[in-house]
Amino acid sequence: MDRIFHEVRVKAAGTEIGHRAGMSQEFSGPAREALEAVYRDESRRVLATLIRLVGDFDLAEEALHEAIMAAMEHWPSEGVPSNPRAWLISTGRFKAIDRIRRRARFDTALDDVVEKLEGEEFDPTQWDDEHLEDDRLRLIFTCCHPALPQDAQVALTLREVCGLTTEEIARAFLTSAPTIAKRIVRAKSKIRDAHIPYEVPPRKDLPERLDSVLQVIYLIFTEGYAASSGSSLTRADISEEAIRLGRLVMNLLSESEVIGLLALMLLQESRRSARTSSEGEVVLLEEQDRALWNRALIDEGKTLVERAFAAREIGSYALQAAIAAVHSDARTAAETDWTEIVGLYDVLLNANPSPVVELNRAVAVAMRDGPEKGLALIEAILKRGELEDYYLAHSARADLCKRLGRTDEAIASYQRAMSLARPTPARRFLARRLGELGVVVDMPLDGEAGVGA
Amino acid sequence: MKYLLMVFYAEKNRNALSEQESQKLMVEALDFDDTLRKGGHFIAAHPLESVQSATTVRVRNGKLTITDGPFAETNEQIGGFLLIEAQDLNEAIQIAAQVPPVRLGGIEVRPIIEIDRNNIKKIWTEYSMKSASRPQEPR
Numbered sequence: 046m047d048r049i050f051h052e053v054r055v056k057a058a059g060t061e062i063g064h065r066a067g068m069s070q071e072f073s074g075p076a077r078e079a080l081e082a083v084y085r086d087e088s089r090r091v092l093a094t095l096i097r098l099v100g101d102f103d104l105a106e107e108a109l110h111e112a113i114m115a116a117m118e119h120w121p122s123e124g125v126p127s128n129p130r131a132w133l134i135s136t137g138r139f140k141a142i143d144r145i146r147r148r149a150r151f152d153t154a155l156d157d158v159v160e161k162l163e164g165e166e167f168d169p170t171q172w173d174d175e176h177l178e179d180d181r182l183r184l185i186f187t188c189c190h191p192a193l194p195q196d197a198q199v200a201l202t203l204r205e206v207c208g209l210t211t212e213e214i215a216r217a218f219l220t221s222a223p224t225i226a227k228r229i230v231r232a233k234s235k236i237r238d239a240h241i242p243y244e245v246p247p248r249k250d251l252p253e254r255l256d257s258v259l260q261v262i263y264l265i266f267t268e269g270y271a272a273s274s275g276s277s278l279t280r281a282d283i284s285e286e287a288i289r290l291g292r293l294v295m296n297l298l299s300e301s302e303v304i305g306l307l308a309l310m311l312l313q314e315s316r317r318s319a320r321t322s323s324e325g326e327v328v329l330l331e332e333q334d335r336a337l338w339n340r341a342l343i344d345e346g347k348t349l350v351e352r353a354f355a356a357r358e359i360g361s362y363a364l365q366a367a368i369a370a371v372h373s374d375a376r377t378a379a380e381t382d383w384t385e386i387v388g389l390y391d392v393l394l395n396a397n398p399s400p401v402v403e404l405n406r407a408v409a410v411a412m413r414d415g416p417e418k419g420l421a422l423i424e425a426i427l428k429r430g431e432l433e434d435y436y437l438a439h440s441a442r443a444d445l446c447k448r449l450g451r452t453d454e455a456i457a458s459y460q461r462a463m464s465l466a467r468p469t470p471a472r473r474f475l476a477r478r479l480g481e482l483g484v485v486v487d488m489p490l491d492g493e494a495g496v497g498a
Numbered sequence: 499m500k501y502l503l504m505v506f507y508a509e510k511n512r513n514a515l516s517e518q519e520s521q522k523l524m525v526e527a528l529d530f531d532d533t534l535r536k537g538g539h540f541i542a543a544h545p546l547e548s549v550q551s552a553t554t555v556r557v558r559n560g561k562l563t564i565t566d567g568p569f570a571e572t573n574e575q576i577g578g579f580l581l582i583e584a585q586d587l588n589e590a591i592q593i594a595a596q597v598p599p600v601r602l603g604g605i606e607v608r609p610i611i612e613i614d615r616n617n618i619k620k621i622w623t624e625y626s627m628k629s630a631s632r633p634q635e636p637r
Binding site for chain 1: 499585586587588591607609
């Protein structure tokens, strides 16, 4: 929490207001506590509203900083305002108007902006929760606009919506802070130059626009979930951030797929401590110690699956969550209700035809009806050639051959899988080692996410 | 905001259309122009002759070079353009999605920079006058 005060002090250093705010004198007591609380709980909401009011990300961020500086100056002597949030919005807005005015001296085009901003009816008391939450939703849809590259959507969402620093984002994605900063700057320029509007899309555009929001959230989650060792602490944080985002979007927009995604994340998260061995190896679902599964997360996830299934149309996140929920119900891997799982894969395949889903279904069929049946399905998929280069298809075939005692075929398929496996864990390991030596490796985000894992 | 919609498609796909399909596309495109006009979005729109007719002109060190062909060899070429008025990128995307040949290829949406002619010229005149009044360096 000291971070913001530090940031503000650094920014304020040398400025007149910074001097007057008495940077030398200690800022403490009830004013500091109140400001810390409002910053922790409300700063992202205040920022979202300021972005809408001033129509510019950078200007809004500067205005927020200046408003906080002003609070540090005024609150200790004048007392904490009755509505600190409204005070920050209103002060931020005035600071932004000042800034635009100063710039307008050099750019007459800005005159209109000032006029519009000053002319607008502005009553800070009207900033009830509902108005502010609308602004948060606008911010999310803007950050996840499909006209922005996906890695920039991810970085921008974590920066602007979650309030992470570029350093924190860089650490979580094993890349350098300047790389992340560049992505964010480019995205902001595109939002400004191409006039990407600050709005929640109209109903008819909602499905595809929501899709890109959900993809960003799930990508953030899987980035934090896929990593198994080493910097696991920060990785868990990033998954938590995704879950928090999922909750936020669900509270604002209770579409079935939003509920489904949150359920899916919670059910996957429930297995976190079981899916890594003490040596840092990944433990497969069937070999996990189910006593380690987090029952509270499972219960919440299952309740959400039921809610998502009450909708008229059931999407692929809800179906994947339902599959995860069936696994959670089994006390041992052997007790898994494979009939139910195959049935859910049938529906998922119908809603979202993909050879990877088909492969997962084949594995479930093998569990229900025996390895021969599953093997026949997998060989049919491989024969079509679509998954010929997908290592999991060959390793699934190898597993079934092994169970049937066809050792030579199993070995051949495992070897084929080995030759195809992307060396991601190895690359992560080397990237980390290089990082320890101060060399930063830029690893691109990986958009692929497994299904029903 | 003004946006330029550049219509890209592989010419061989365009040429593969039958006479009837081609006529139909043309009529649809003209109708769409009318729709844009009625909605106040239309500024200009034209199809372009084949990329085989393209000539690229460059000037380097004062020397003019003229080459046959488009600026860049790509699988898909610009087959036409629309200049439209739209409120923001979302509206421009909505419009782009309805341009009939979008089904043949794709459409690149680019915001237009609005230049304040008078202001730029005024600033430039002031600047040149200031530099003229400064003492010249001896040649």
